[in-house]
Amino acid sequence: MLGEATITVEDGDLAGVTGLVWKHENLSLATVYLPKTPLRLTAHGIGRPDIAMLRATDGTLIVHHRKHTFELEPRDVIILPTDMASEIILPEGGRLDCAHLPHAALTLARKSIDRILLRPFSAECLPLQLLTHYAGYLLQQDHQDKEHATMMVAHFYSLLPVLARYGNEVAPSAVPQNRIEAIKAMVEENLADGAFSIADVARTEGITPRAIQKLFSRTGTTFSRYVLERRLVLAKSLILAENTATPISQIVYSVGFNDLSYFNRTFRSRYGIRPTDLRRMTAPDEAKNL
Known part of the structure; x- marks a missing residue:
């Protein structure tokens, strides 16, 4: 079939x-x-x-x-x-x-x-x-x-x-566009909260988690996949920031990840490079020589 x-x-x-x-x-x-x-x-x-x-x-x-x-x-x-x-x-x-x-x-x-x-x-x-x-x-x-x-x-x-x-x-x-946009805005506001979940969105929006999953399904993704992608994008931008003194582990927890090894796996899967290697490649020459 x-x-x-x-x-x-x-x-x-x-x-x-x-x-x-x-x-x-x-x-x-x-x-x-x-x-x-x-x-x-x-x-x-x-x-x-x-x-x-x-x-x-x-x-x-x-x-x-x-x-x-x-x-x-x-x-x-x-x-x-x-x-x-x-x-x-x-x-x-x-x-x-x-x-x-x-x-x-x-x-x-x-x-x-x-x-x-x-x-x-x-x-x-x-x-x-x-x-x-x-x-x-x-x-x-x-x-x-x-x-x-x-x-x-x-x-x-x-x-x-x-x-x-x-x-x-x-x-x-x-699939009201304003609702999906409101949910995405809520995700952005709560990326740093590692406990943030679809249940929080459901309570705020007054709909069921299943209804939220359907909204994201019709946009070609899932709620959890969307949140993960946004956290990875934010983490990457912070790693590439000029202030290289911030430990990567601190960045990881600041964008809502609760498990450093999980972050490393998903980051490498998404971008094809380890977070530490990305920072090393883009760091100023004096930082590389430290």
Whole structure:
């Protein structure tokens, strides 16, 4: 469904994995019961503009696709093109559901599909609930005649324009630009606070942490990733400042990091150089000779 894939399990193995599969020429469905341990699935894509719908039911689902990152709550759904590679992370492992819609079957629904690609949908979305109920019904049917199966697939596809309309209706209110900007401003004000968390933002804004995650997901990142990036940028600017007398460890704690080794790892991963080496390279000659 997603092309050749590699699954990496953090603790344990894939022995005992079970699942359900249902196939029709215009729709394929699968439910895989994976170990309940953190795992990562790297899918290489199939080189065609088919569509995949993904959801995890036992925990959050994190998807990296192109330059986008999506973090979904249990049973939320993301719709992805399958022509390129994707990285799928299940921090808690567990059940993963997938639907594959081939390009040839999408001709009539192409405009609707284009409007919902790379869009996360809440499990509370009614059109989505109808789609998943149809999928669940089909997966549990061992013996179906072709006419019955074709009719059910047609119903499945008829709901895609409804899902697209739902997405258009909720988009303006679901992602208010002033709210995301207000949250980003709050992040800037609290970068030095190592205890600052999404719960603090939720209390101030009067919304749930899940709603905040959805806001950041639609901008192509996550709340924690955004905060980390801002702290790294601030730390780098302070390290490069003229006053080289300030110890790097002091800078690290002043921008909200609570763990020096974690900072060093993430800084090197982000910028390709250790903080101490960066300072040494940019320090005045007299400082280098001390």
